[in-house]
Amino acid sequence: xxxxxxxxxxxxxxxxxxxxxxxxxxxxxxxxxxxxxxxxxxxxxxxxxxxxxxxxxxxxxxxxxxxxxxxxxxxxxxxxxxxxxxxxxxxxxxxxxxxxxxxxxxxxxxxxxxxxxxxxxxxxxxxxxxx
Amino acid sequence: xxxxxxxxxxxxxxxxxxxxxxxxxxxxxxxxxxxxxxxxxxxxxxxxxxxxxxxxxxxxxxxxxxxxxxxxxxxxxxxxxxxxxxxxxxxxxxxxxxxxxxxxxxxxxxxxxxxxxxxxxxxxxxxxxxxxxxxxxxxxxxxxxxxxxxxxxxxxxxxxxxxxxxxxxxxxxxxxxxxxxxxxxxxxxxxxxxxxxxxxxxxxxxxxxxxxxxxxxxxxxxxxxxxxxxxxxxxxxxxxxxxxxxxxxxxxxxxxxxxxxxxxxxxxxxxxxxxxxxxxxxxxxxxxxxxxxxxxxxxx
Numbered sequence: 001x002x003x004x005x006x007x008x009x010x011x012x013x014x015x016x017x018x019x020x021x022x023x024x025x026x027x028x029x030x031x032x033x034x035x036x037x038x039x040x041x042x043x044x045x046x047x048x049x050x051x052x053x054x055x056x057x058x059x060x061x062x063x064x065x066x067x068x069x070x071x072x073x074x075x076x077x078x079x080x081x082x083x084x085x086x087x088x089x090x091x092x093x094x095x096x097x098x099x100x101x102x103x104x105x106x107x108x109x110x111x112x113x114x115x116x117x118x119x120x121x122x123x124x125x126x127x128x129x130x131x
Numbered sequence: 132x133x134x135x136x137x138x139x140x141x142x143x144x145x146x147x148x149x150x151x152x153x154x155x156x157x158x159x160x161x162x163x164x165x166x167x168x169x170x171x172x173x174x175x176x177x178x179x180x181x182x183x184x185x186x187x188x189x190x191x192x193x194x195x196x197x198x199x200x201x202x203x204x205x206x207x208x209x210x211x212x213x214x215x216x217x218x219x220x221x222x223x224x225x226x227x228x229x230x231x232x233x234x235x236x237x238x239x240x241x242x243x244x245x246x247x248x249x250x251x252x253x254x255x256x257x258x259x260x261x262x263x264x265x266x267x268x269x270x271x272x273x274x275x276x277x278x279x280x281x282x283x284x285x286x287x288x289x290x291x292x293x294x295x296x297x298x299x300x301x302x303x304x305x306x307x308x309x310x311x312x313x314x315x316x317x318x319x320x321x322x323x324x325x326x327x328x329x330x331x332x333x334x335x336x337x338x339x340x341x342x343x344x345x346x347x348x349x350x351x352x353x354x355x356x357x358x359x360x361x362x363x364x365x366x367x368x369x370x371x372x373x374x375x376x377x378x379x380x381x382x383x384x385x386x387x388x389x390x391x392x393x394x395x396x397x398x399x400x401x402x403x404x405x406x407x408x409x410x411x412x413x414x415x416x417x418x419x420x421x422x423x424x425x426x427x428x429x430x431x
Contacts, residue, residue: 018180072330088179098327099395100304101285102179103161108303 021088023124025081025113031121033078040075042068044120068119073098077112081122087113144265148273148282149174150296152188152248155269157262160184162283168297181232184266185251194240195247197223204236218260219267224250226258233258237267244272278415281308285394286324287419294320294413312413321401322418328390328397336397337364340388343399344368348384356387358398359424363389367410375406383410393421400426 027033032043044066052062070078076097080090087109095105116122145158149165150172160183164175172188205213205225216224216237224237235252248270252263273280281288281296286306290296294310301307304326312318332339341350348368356365369381388399398420404410412426 021180073327098304100326101161102159103163103177104304104326106179111303 019126020110020124021091022086023126024083024086025090025116025122025124026083027078027081028121028123035075036069038072040070040078042070042078042121044068066119068121073108074112077109078116078121087124144269146269146282147174147176148280151244151246151273152186153269153271153273153280154186154266156184156266165283165299167299168295181253181255183253186248186270187250188246188248188272190245191240191247192245194242195238197238197240201225201236201238219264222267231255235263239267239270241272244275246272248272278417285396286322288322289415289417290320291413291415294318316404316406318402318404318413320403320413320416321399323397323399325397325399326395328395332397336388336390340364340366340386340399343386344384345370348382356389358387358389359420359422361389361391361420361424363387369410378406380406380408383407385410385412387426389420389424391420396420398424 028044030045034041034043046062046064046066048062052060073094077090077094080093085093091102091105091109094100094109095102098105100108113122113124117124143158144155145160146153146155147162149162152172152174156176157178159178160176161178162174163177163182164173166173172186174184174186175182176184176186201215201223205215208225208227211227211229211234213225213227216222216226216235219237222237222239224235227234227236232253232255235254235258236249237252238247238249240247250267250270252266254263277292278289279292279294281290284301284306286308288308290310291312293312293314295313296308297311298309299307306324308322310320310322312320341353344350344366347370349370351367351369353364353366356363365385365387368384368386370384371381375381382405383403385402386400388397390397398418400418402410402412416426418424418426
């Protein structure tokens with residue numbers, strides 16, 4: 001162990017998190033939301049790919065929509081997306097409602113928003129002035 | 132931040148105690164990285180936007196030349212107008228003024244514990260000297276004898292020294308620490324702090340605890356227990372292997388769970404011991420929710 005003590009660790013220089021916290025999540029208006037027991041059923045319309053034409057389309061099935069079922073905490077977060085609140089404000093509210101620390105709520109909510117964005121349910125819109 | 136008095140700063144501090152080091156920090160700085168077993172000591176604390184503190188510690192048998200070490204670093208950082216750190220007794224270091232922030236690199240050698248501690252404090256917008264002094268002055272190695280205090284991420288455990296923390300998982304709203312006591316008989320202790328019970332706990336705690344039993348364990352004694360004023364449930368189970376049946380030794384499991392209404396968390400403790408004739412909580416084990424809970428088996 002001795003001898004390793006003469007190197008000084010370097011500080012972190014990351015800046016992407018403040019930008020993410022300042023974004024505002026907007027729900028995709030084309031998405032249909034239906035409350036179900038212990039959560040929400042989200043129906044996302046799908047666009048037919050250009051290459052999916054006969055005879056390929058006769059073989060490959062194509063669904064006009066995709067469904068995602070959100071659990072109760074996911075529904076609570078999606079309900080907070082009103083097009084006004086920033087990600088940071090949503091994390092604060094979610095943390096307060098569930099007696100979580102900001103960091104605990106942040107890990108859950110940021111990961112959840114990543115998945116919602118990938119699935120086309122939500123878009124995160126940057127607001128540079130709020131950073 | 133800079134206008135706050137030192138008393139105010141101290142009142143808002145939280146404490147972290149991890150793998151032989153103990154320090155105070157603002158409650159809004161949360162550990163994002165805590166070093167694992169057999170790793171050099173490391174802890175990184177973040178606030179909601181930035182990394183605020185890095186702490187590295189290791190056993191070094193000879194005192195290092197900290198003045199020289201930080202003088203060299205000062206030369207490397209001369210583009211940031213690095214100056215010597217002053218005003219914190221016992222600590223050497225430098226202060227760098229970088230665009231939009233100030234960074235303090237500091238180090239101290241604790242002779243008695245032969246422990247070298249190096250710290251990086253990042254202050255976006257500018258330094259808060261009083262906070263810096265309070266944080267640096269609070270850093271110290273823990274004692275080498277008696278029970279060990281583990282305190283991080285809202286969980287506080289006082290465990291007998293024979294128990295080594297072998298894994299720590301921090302999933303969303305669920306902190307799990309696993310301790311192991313080597314030797315004979317070996318024993319495993321798991322402590323969990325679980326949040327958001329209103330979403331996932333749809334049945335009484337007793338029923339949930341019984342459901343959590345691994346396959347093959349048969350229920351023995353069980354019943355309600357007092358957990359520092361909170362109502363909890365304790366359950367003892369055991370499993371027999373073929374050889375165990377011959378030797379009259381079973382695998383024992385003792386579980387306890389309670390809900391703390393103050394922090395709305397469920398605490399679950401599991402203590403497992405192989406090749407034992409009976410089981411009881413390790414002497415001196417203590418878990419804190421809103422108050423200290425001493426683990427003494429009260430179920431007959």
